[in-house]
Structure formats: structure tokens, C-alpha cells
Amino acid sequence: MKPIKSLRGKLFFWYITSLITVTAFFYFAVHIYTLPYRNIFFTILLIFLALEGFFIVRKMTDGLSKLSSKIKTITSKNLNEKVTDIESEDEIGELAFSFNQLLDRLLQAFKRERQFIGDVAHELKTPLATQRSNIEIALTKERSNEEYKKVLAEVLSDNNRITTTLKNILDLAWSEAESAKVKKDIVNLSDVVSEIVEIATKLGLAKKVRVFGKVDDRIAILGSEDKLSRAFLNVVDNAIKYTPSGGSVRISLTKKNEQAKFQVKDTGVGITKADQPHIFERFYRGSRSGKVYGSGLGLSISQAIISAHKGTIEVKSDIGRGTTIITHLPLH
Structure with a gap:
């Protein structure tokens, strides 16, 4: 039989065994055998059961006291400290483990903020x-x-x-922002992307980059038209920036598996394997950015906006052969 690890289980087990023990004592000591000194034995039994319950409750309060004392010492300057003196596998241990995970998340949040x-x-x-x-x-x-x-x-x-x-x-x-809520307006994504293709064509003229567009009709989703337009334009702007003169950028919007698929494929310099996991990080600029001006926020913003619309964004790239950014959004 496995030992009971849950405090709730231990308390319940103590309660049930106490009831059974007291009932059995009265039944056998009083009604069956009429034992002498039964009052003394009953008092000893009650003391034993009370001590058992006391130790269970004490273990609970000791763990909570240790956790409370540790929480009082935690500030923004020592978030790397952890609750290490609670090793039980009961609810108190789970609470300590959850608290340590919370400290890890707070530490990462403070690092990102700084x-x-x-x-x-x-x-x-x-x-x-x-x-x-x-x-x-x-x-x-x-x-x-x-x-x-x-x-x-x-x-x-x-x-x-x-x-x-x-x-x-x-x-x-x-x-x-956690409180940010995307407007639940019906957005005609076909119109949005068609407008972006026109903008991209004008941007490409200055660099002699050809822009091709393929947009399916009547593709709609729920969300914010302004924010989605910004997210897509950031991706397209990046593609044109890193595509040399004479190159091309292909923009497409299609339906696939109950999702809208927005894709931007360029013939630019490409992104190294080492840089690819980081391109959506804020202020990150790849090793092949060169003299191309940028704040390093564009793709971070795009990813955050797409995520807020319950979508996904991914990158595929080969050095010297170009980059493809693929976005999926749930259809309306």
C-alpha cells in the first residue's frame, strides 16, 4: 500500500480511523467485555488520537510558516532565491513548487523589462x-x-x-499588454492585403525590387484591421529592405484548412540558422543586417499582433536564396 502523501488524505484518514477506533473501543470495552479501567484506557486512546492529529496539523502549519517567512524576504532584487527547505510531496510542497515557478517568471519579466x-x-x-x-x-x-x-x-x-x-x-x-483586447470586427483580409501589395509595389520601385501579389477573394477574419495591416506591412517592409536590386518579393493570401494563410517570399540575403530563432525578439537585428536601417522591433510587433489574433507566424530561410514568412489566422 502506497503511503498517503496528500494532507487532505492524511486528515481524512485520521478522522475515519479515529471514529472507527472510538466506536470499536466502546463496543468491545463496554458492551462485550466490560473491561475494568475502561475510562483510563479511553482517556489514553483520546490522547493518542489527539497527538496524531496535532502532528498532522503541525506539519501543515510548519510548512506554511516557512513559506510565509520566505515570501516576506523576497523583493525585486533577490528573485533568484527559491524555497528550498520544503521537500514534502503534499499540498504544501506543491505550493512551494508553484511559488518557485512564479519567482522564475517574475525574474524573467524583470530581466525583459530592464x-x-x-x-x-x-x-x-x-x-x-x-x-x-x-x-x-x-x-x-x-x-x-x-x-x-x-x-x-x-x-x-x-x-x-x-x-x-x-x-x-x-x-x-x-x-x-495583458489587458489588451482585440476588437472583434469583421476584417476583409483580401482588401487589406491588396492594399499592402499596392504599397509594397511603390516601396519596391525605389529599390528596383519587383513585387508580385496573389490575393484570393472574400477572406475575412475577426480582429482589428489597423493592427493586422501594421503586422503585415512590417513583414513586407522587411522583405523589401533585405532584397537587393533586381530581386523580387511575392505576397500571397489564400485559404487553407479553415485558416487564412498570408505569405511573403523574397529573394533577399536570407537569415542564418543561428539568427532564425531570435528574429521575433524585440530589438534583435541579425548578423546579416549590415547597413540596413531598422529598430529591430518590426517582426516583434508583427508576432505580438498575430498572437493577439490567435494566429501563428513562422520563418523559413536559406542564405543567399531568400526568406519566407508564413502567417496563419483563424477564418471568420
């Missing part, structure tokens, strides 16, 4: 420093209108970088 703040500061520091430098240089002496225009153009470019970064951060905060 990294996020550091990354944001880094992303804003460079354009702000460049902007300030340009303004200071422009003010050192009198300059011609053309020189002032050049400085203002550079300042505007830096300002656009800051604006883009802040917009990306706000989008990422929205998509990852």
Missing part, C-alpha cells in the same frame, strides 16, 4: 545625439540658406527615426 528600457534608451540616444550635434554645428557660424536646409533635412530624418521608434514601442506595449 533589457527593454536599456534597448529603448540606446535606440533613442543615437538619433538624439546626432540631432543635437547637427544643431550645435549649424549655430557655430552664419550659413547659407542651402546649408541650413541641409541641416534641417538631417534633423528631420533623425526626428522621423525617433517618431518611428516611439510608435513601434507603443504598438509593442499595446500588443503585449
